Amino acid sequence: MSIASASLTPLTSAWASNGASAVQRLPILVYHRFADTVSDSMTVRTSLFKAHLRLIERLNCHVIPLQDWVDFRCGKGNAIPERSVVLTADDGHRSQFEVMAPILAPYGWKMTLFIYPSAISNAKYAMTWAHVHEMTRSRQYALGSHTYWHPNLIRERGNMGLDDYRRFVTKQLTRSKDELQQRCGQPVSLLAWPFGLCDDDLMALAADCGYQAAFALGNRTATVNDALHAEPRYLMVDDFSEQRLEALLTSIFHVKAPA
Numbered sequence: 234m235s236i237a238s239a240s241l242t243p244l245t246s247a248w249a250s251n252g253a254s255a256v257q258r259l260p261i262l263v264y265h266r267f268a269d270t271v272s273d274s275m276t277v278r279t280s281l282f283k284a285h286l287r288l289i290e291r292l293n294c295h296v297i298p299l300q301d302w303v304d305f306r307c308g309k310g311n312a313i314p315e316r317s318v319v320l321t322a323d324d325g326h327r328s329q330f331e332v333m334a335p336i337l338a339p340y341g342w343k344m345t346l347f348i349y350p351s352a353i354s355n356a357k358y359a360m361t362w363a364h365v366h367e368m369t370r371s372r373q374y375a376l377g378s379h380t381y382w383h384p385n386l387i388r389e390r391g392n393m394g395l396d397d398y399r400r401f402v403t404k405q406l407t408r409s410k411d412e413l414q415q416r417c418g419q420p421v422s423l424l425a426w427p428f429g430l431c432d433d434d435l436m437a438l439a440a441d442c443g444y445q446a447a448f449a450l451g452n453r454t455a456t457v458n459d460a461l462h463a464e465p466r467y468l469m470v471d472d473f474s475e476q477r478l479e480a481l482l483t484s485i486f487h488v489k490a491p492a
């Protein structure tokens with residue numbers, strides 16, 4: 234794909250000093266479903282998704298694997314490039330295989346799929362394991378856990394005693410991680426909270442279950458100051474027009490879009 238590069242005008246560095254550590258603002262985008270028309274709140278029109286990708290290319294952003302950001306945060310990786318963006322998709326909806334993947338393929342950009350295994354090859358709306366295998370075989374996609382059956386973990390806490398609740402959460406986190414790793418043969422160390430809901434207790438349980446990092450929602454950029462197990466993501470819905478995304482990214486990166 235061609236890259237419209239040199240016409241961007243940096244106004245300031247995306248890095249800001251914060252004592253000893255540099256702070257970078259990283260937009261992490263999360264998509265769910267794709268279709269020609271919008272039939273529910275989580276669907277993004279195919280035409281809009283295409284426009285988002287063209288915009289990211291036009292702004293000369295670096296689409297980096299989510300793991301690069303986590304490695305950087307854990308002190309195991311290099312600093313990430315300025316103007317980095319991360320793409321993620323939750324829930325394993327069938328349209329991610331049928332609609333999204335063919336559109337994203339020519340760009341070669343990496344994306345992390347957060348999946349809850351109980352739906353795969355089971356729910357009508359979801360991908361099959363064959364779909365998941367095909368996507369992860371290409372190495373364009375990494376897998377993350379979205380718990381085992383996508384419960385509302387905050388609401389469930391009111392339904393049982395504390396010990397039972399912690400056992401329930403631990404099972405949701407470990408069963409998903411184990412099944413994804415066994416079926417797809419790649420390590421799974423990242424988690425997305427169902428509905429973006431978490432609290433300090435859940436974050437501690439995620440760390441205990443071997444998750445390096447976890448992701449919520451929040452419509453703001455992730456920074457090194459965020460809790461590693463509750464990093465925010467921008468929810469991409471059909472209201473997130475090309476113009477809105479352009480305004481957001483140019484503001485985050487302090488650049489002017491090419492005319």
Ligand SMILES: [Zn+2]
Pocket residue numbers: 323324379383427428
């Ligand atoms: Zn979800």
